[in-house]
Amino acid sequence: MPDAFDQNTFHGLLVRGDLHGAIAYLSGFAGQAALCAQYRARFEGPAYLNYEEQGLSPLLNGLLLEYQKYYHEVFYHLQNPEEAADRLHGRLARRLGQPMRQTLDELEDGPVAEAFRAGGLHFLGGRSSGCYGPYVWKRERLARYTVELPEGRREYAVKLLGDFVSASWVDYLSFGAVGTAGWSNGDGLIHCVERAYDLDSEGFRVSLLQHEAQHAMDLARWPGMSSGDLEYRAKLVELIYSRERALLARFARQAGQTAATAGGAGNGHAEAAGRILREFEALLPCPAAGWAALPPAQVQAAAAKLFEASCGEMARRYGPAQKQPANNCTHGNIGKEY
Numbered sequence: 001m002p003d004a005f006d007q008n009t010f011h012g013l014l015v016r017g018d019l020h021g022a023i024a025y026l027s028g029f030a031g032q033a034a035l036c037a038q039y040r041a042r043f044e045g046p047a048y049l050n051y052e053e054q055g056l057s058p059l060l061n062g063l064l065l066e067y068q069k070y071y072h073e074v075f076y077h078l079q080n081p082e083e084a085a086d087r088l089h090g091r092l093a094r095r096l097g098q099p100m101r102q103t104l105d106e107l108e109d110g111p112v113a114e115a116f117r118a119g120g121l122h123f124l125g126g127r128s129s130g131c132y133g134p135y136v137w138k139r140e141r142l143a144r145y146t147v148e149l150p151e152g153r154r155e156y157a158v159k160l161l162g163d164f165v166s167a168s169w170v171d172y173l174s175f176g177a178v179g180t181a182g183w184s185n186g187d188g189l190i191h192c193v194e195r196a197y198d199l200d201s202e203g204f205r206v207s208l209l210q211h212e213a214q215h216a217m218d219l220a221r222w223p224g225m226s227s228g229d230l231e232y233r234a235k236l237v238e239l240i241y242s243r244e245r246a247l248l249a250r251f252a253r254q255a256g257q258t259a260a261t262a263g264g265a266g267n268g269h270a271e272a273a274g275r276i277l278r279e280f281e282a283l284l285p286c287p288a289a290g291w292a293a294l295p296p297a298q299v300q301a302a303a304a305k306l307f308e309a310s311c312g313e314m315a316r317r318y319g320p321a322q323k324q325p326a327n328n329c330t331h332g333n334i335g336k337e338y
Contacts, residue, residue, distance in 0.1 A: 254270060
């Protein structure tokens with residue numbers, strides 16, 4: 001056990017879904033006793049969140065309660081994720097008075113989403129890094145950005161989302177300390193959790209816009225790309241363009257079991273981080289412990305080499321790229337260029 005608590009190590013365990021490992025790590029530090037007690041109260045109590053206190057109806061509060069039960073089953077009680085998803089499916093259907101003819105994804109896209117929309121909220125269901133967990137938010141606004149990527153510049157519409165009620169399972173496991181900051185659904189639209197970024201920072205430019213724009217570009221060309229391949233290429237793009245942050249060292253800390261608690265779907269972020277760790281260990285002249293001190297240009301050059309190699313790899317794996325529509329990067333006054 002190290003002498004000092006490291007927040008990045010703790011958060012890395014949570015991002016991988018290793019809740020027991022995170023609690024065990026916390027318990028080794030006297031200064032983290034209060035947070036450790038919070039975890040035990042939430043997951044051993046259990047102390048579920050009551051969203052009626054945020055103005056949600058009893059129905060919507062009940063639906064989010066079922067997701068909380070699912071988190072407890074998967075991450076704390078370590079029950080089979082697919083069986084837990086089946087139980088979640090049944091509980092949501094009963095709450096809504098729906099037959100079980102629909103799949104869980106169809107139930108989320110239809111009756112569940114409609115219930116939240118009727119309550120004046122936006123809803124996104126489905127799996128995030130292998131596990132179910134809804135995103136529910138109150139407000140959004142649209143902006144347009146021209147984004148530079150290794151294979152060209154394109155314009156993307158970005159929805160800036162605010163006032164979150166629920167931000168999926170990582171946010172829940174971390175008490176809001178870490179979580180998904182953005183996503184792309186393959187429709188060319190980038191979603192950004194606005195509270196996660198200074199919109200003038202490198203973090204927004206690189207880790208949101210360029211990362212998610214690479215997802216959007218890849219999904220448009222190869223709709224069947226795996227989560228691991230998508231995250232691998234997007235993380236390489238971050239390394240190519242980042243100059244201010246030691247991202248390579250951060251990705252090395254994220255590396256872990258690819259399927260930890262995530263069922264058959266796997267955890268794409270952990271898989272990609274693990275691959276980056278292995279490949280950079282072979283490319284760079286120093287061990288991972290020294291990566292934070294490397295000159296940015298050295299990391300960028302290595303990442304560019306790996307990204308170029310991955311283009312051929314993706315074509316071999318997924319077949320010819322689908323043709324994308326023309327994009328002339330024209331936009332109005334709300335646009336910025338990156």
